[in-house]
Amino acid sequence: MVASEAFPLAKTGGLADVTSALCGALCKRGHDVRLMLPAYRGVRDAARAVPMLELGDPLGVGTTRLLKGRLPGYDVEVWLVDNPGLYDRPGDPYLDPAGHDWPDNHLRFALLDRVAAIVSIAGVPLGWQPQIVHAHDWQAGLVPAYLHWWGGRRPSTVFTIHNLHFAGRFAPDLCSRVALPPAAFSMHGVELYGSFSYLKAGLYYGDRLTTVSPQYAKEIQTPLGGEGLHGLLQSRNVDLTGILNGIDTQQWSPATDPHLATRYDARSLQGKAAAKRALQEELGLAPDASAPLLGSVGRLTWQKGIDLVLEALPLLLERGGQLAVLGSGEPGLESAIRYAAASHPGRVVFRHGYDEPLSHRIVAGSDLFAVPSRFEPCGLTQMYAMTYGTVPIVRHTGGLADTVSDATSATDGVGFVFAHPTGTAFGAALERALDAFADPSLWRELVHRGMQRDFGWSRSAIAYESLYEALVQSREPQEQRPGHEQKQAHPTPA
Numbered sequence: 216m217v218a219s220e221a222f223p224l225a226k227t228g229g230l231a232d233v234t235s236a237l238c239g240a241l242c243k244r245g246h247d248v249r250l251m252l253p254a255y256r257g258v259r260d261a262a263r264a265v266p267m268l269e270l271g272d273p274l275g276v277g278t279t280r281l282l283k284g285r286l287p288g289y290d291v292e293v294w295l296v297d298n299p300g301l302y303d304r305p306g307d308p309y310l311d312p313a314g315h316d317w318p319d320n321h322l323r324f325a326l327l328d329r330v331a332a333i334v335s336i337a338g339v340p341l342g343w344q345p346q347i348v349h350a351h352d353w354q355a356g357l358v359p360a361y362l363h364w365w366g367g368r369r370p371s372t373v374f375t376i377h378n379l380h381f382a383g384r385f386a387p388d389l390c391s392r393v394a395l396p397p398a399a400f401s402m403h404g405v406e407l408y409g410s411f412s413y414l415k416a417g418l419y420y421g422d423r424l425t426t427v428s429p430q431y432a433k434e435i436q437t438p439l440g441g442e443g444l445h446g447l448l449q450s451r452n453v454d455l456t457g458i459l460n461g462i463d464t465q466q467w468s469p470a471t472d473p474h475l476a477t478r479y480d481a482r483s484l485q486g487k488a489a490a491k492r493a494l495q496e497e498l499g500l501a502p503d504a505s506a507p508l509l510g511s512v513g514r515l516t517w518q519k520g521i522d523l524v525l526e527a528l529p530l531l532l533e534r535g536g537q538l539a540v541l542g543s544g545e546p547g548l549e550s551a552i553r554y555a556a557a558s559h560p561g562r563v564v565f566r567h568g569y570d571e572p573l574s575h576r577i578v579a580g581s582d583l584f585a586v587p588s589r590f591e592p593c594g595l596t597q598m599y600a601m602t603y604g605t606v607p608i609v610r611h612t613g614g615l616a617d618t619v620s621d622a623t624s625a626t627d628g629v630g631f632v633f634a635h636p637t638g639t640a641f642g643a644a645l646e647r648a649l650d651a652f653a654d655p656s657l658w659r660e661l662v663h664r665g666m667q668r669d670f671g672w673s674r675s676a677i678a679y680e681s682l683y684e685a686l687v688q689s690r691e692p693q694e695q696r697p698g699h700e701q702k703q704a705h706p707t708p709a
């Protein structure tokens with residue numbers, strides 16, 4: 216498994232949660248998994264990693280080696296690509312402390328991918344070789360490309376799209392710098408509208424493609440949701456599967472959550488009322504048990520649609536509601552939320568930044584949870600919300616559509632769903648939710664139904680397992696796929 220994030224070692228979003236939970240679930244099912252990550256600052260110590268293999272300088276970026284450690288909280292072995300010049304830095308996996316992309320991200324992730332390719336082919340002195348290399352998102356997109364151009368016997372590759380919007384686009388003249396042959400820069404290769412795209416590499420060269428919900432798998436094959444890649448994805452339709460993400464119930468369960476002062480489950484919801492009280496106190500909201508509290512946690516970007524919530528804020532306030540937002544992102548959206556909070560002290564609160572424990576307390580302490588995304592490959596927070604008895608309001612898109620059924624139109628509904636990405640449509644769903652909140656027995660039923668849904672990983676892990684097994688059995692040579700040009704000889708990666 217190759218990824219740029221894994222909880223709790225490095226996390227900026229859902230990718231980290233999914234990588235760790237999937238590896239953990241596969242290990243529990245008896246598979247022999249290694250998770251490869253860059254050795255970002257602090258990760259080596261957190262994983263208690265020790266040197267395992269000297270790799271020389273595989274990409275002209277300085278001496279590189281592989282470390283071996285454990286993923287804390289999971290029974291999973293982690294292999295860290297250690298290159299202090301590239302990874303031992305402040306900031307997050309992608310951005311410097313000022314919030315700008317690291318200018319050498321193309322090299323930072325090419326090295327991760329190059330090392331993954333090197334150690335997964337035969338002949339490397341590790342005594343271990345995978346049958347499948349599973350690469351996640353653009354940061355790992357070159358793994359299938361390297362293995363395709365390798366030319367010798369190689370493991371099969373799976374490439375998972377967690378978000379098609381992030382294409383990992385760089386200057387076109389990158390092939391020789393990242394040790395791919397010039398022929399790879401082609402429409403039948405890594406080229407995407409004139410640039411070099413790591414995502415396109417994964418989509419083009421991966422033996423199988425998956426994405427994180429069945430609905431998103433359909434949407435990305437349309438011009439509206441395909442980010443300019445719908446043609447390629449349509450052509451790869453038979454190789455593309457949508458497998459819904461699960462949630463990690465070891466990390467996200469109100470009955471065991473260490474971040475909550477009072478734990479609870481569906482049978483004893485007093486703990487949830489206590490979580491709301493505690494959250495109101497922690498955030499400086501008016502201590503009012505009857506005020507419907509709407510929570511939101513996530514990246515503050517156009518995709519996530521927090522502006523729709525702000526448009527409907529007058530309605531929420533008119534009905535006596537409160538709003539708690541945790542996140543960071545686009546400056547314009549941040550300042551709009553900051554302004555709303557300053558205008559309504561005690562009723563609207565904004566916590567800027569990334570705060571894992573607080574995210575748990577907002578999920579637990581809110582009555583309603585807003586996920587009004589313009590598009591959403593899967594989305595995890597709506598599943599966390601339901602598990603914690605917090606009723607989600609979501610847009611009908613991607614994984615939100617696959618996980619939340621509308622309580623007005625379905626007898627077994629678990630949330631409130633709206634179709635159009637407008638403040639008015641969100642407001643109409645919010646009104647329905649507030650009406651339901653005002654009816655205690657209806658609300659209790661809704662809360663219970665959400666809490667009873669099983670969002671655990673086992674079903675998804677079985678789906679990945681079936682995919683891996685089919686791939687191993689087929690051993691279909693990648694180059695026989697229609698549309699693939701003949702492979703060229705290429706020097707060995709090492």
Ligand code: ADP
Pocket residue numbers: 227228229230232378512513514541542543568569570571574593594595596
């Ligand atoms: P995405 O990966 O697109 O950002 P997801 O819903 O798939 O969205 O996953 C987001 C994950 O990141 C969730 O685990 C969520 O709780 C977490 N998260 C997002 N923003 C924050 C934040 N500011 N503080 C704490 N956790 C956050």
